[in-house]
Amino acid sequence: MIALAANCLLFKMATGESVPFSAEMISVELLGETEKVFDPEFVSHAANAVFYYFKHELNRKSVTVGEFTLALEKVLQGFAVMPQIAQPSAIPSRVLESDLGELASEFDAGCELFFFPRLREELRLQLQQTPKFVRYRGLRGCVKHLAGAQRWSPRCQSLHDQIVEFLRNCLSAEAKPAGCALLVE
Numbered sequence: 001m002i003a004l005a006a007n008c009l010l011f012k013m014a015t016g017e018s019v020p021f022s023a024e025m026i027s028v029e030l031l032g033e034t035e036k037v038f039d040p041e042f043v044s045h046a047a048n049a050v051f052y053y054f055k056h057e058l059n060r061k062s063v064t065v066g067e068f069t070l071a072l073e074k075v076l077q078g079f080a081v082m083p084q085i086a087q088p089s090a091i092p093s094r095v096l097e098s099d100l101g102e103l104a105s106e107f108d109a110g111c112e113l114f115f116f117p118r119l120r121e122e123l124r125l126q127l128q129q130t131p132k133f134v135r136y137r138g139l140r141g142c143v144k145h146l147a148g149a150q151r152w153s154p155r156c157q158s159l160h161d162q163i164v165e166f167l168r169n170c171l172s173a174e175a176k177p178a179g180c181a182l183l184v185e
Contacts, residue, residue: 009055010062018062023051038076045185046075078181079133096131098122100163100184101138104145112146112159119163120170127176134171135183139163 004010008020026047038046050071054060103122107114126134140152143160147153164184171182 004061009051009060011068012062012064014065023048023055026051038079042079043076045183046079047072050075078179094130094132095135096126096129096133097135097137098126099138100136100142101145104142107146112162115146116166119166123167123170124174127171127174127180131180133181133183135185136167137185139184 004020005022007022009022010018011021012018050068053071054063054068100119103118104115106118123134139160143156143163144150144152147156147159149156167182167184171180
């Protein structure tokens with residue numbers, strides 16, 4: 001028997017066949033109105049997040065296509081803000097954004113020691129406002145600044161993964177509003 005690659009999940013098809021896929025191999029096609037709501041890159045990130053959830057959070061080696069589709073559908077429904085777009089008088093979406101690049105620019109290159117506590121404080125401040133969605137953008141620029149790198153390197157990738165993992169751990173440790181989602185891009 002051939003071993004499954006570390007970055008793959010077995011997808012069980014309706015025919016009973018199991019096919020290995022990595023997160024990069026998954027492509028999602030949207031139909032109807034949802035095609036106009038979501039950017040293809042956003043859907044790709046959401047699919048990667050669902051893949052990560054099954055692979056690393058649940059430690060699953062296989063998943064049915066139906067399970068994956070249902071989980072992705074729930075994620076996308078959580079981000080659909082169609083009624084708020086259609087009604088200008090609707091309640092604010094409670095989406096809070098922060099720029100990781102701006103946070104990193106407060107410190108010199110190589111100062112992750114100061115960056116991580118500042119990032120935790122920023123997340124705490126946002127969670128006090130009871131958001132439905134917390135979005136951190138500018139991760140790549142933040143990482144390159146903190147690493148003092150001009151080009152992406154293994155050190156950058158390691159720091160990237162540390163920041164994402166740190167935010168996940170902070171979110172799970174803090175008292176967060178019910179249904180609060182985190183997006184790091």
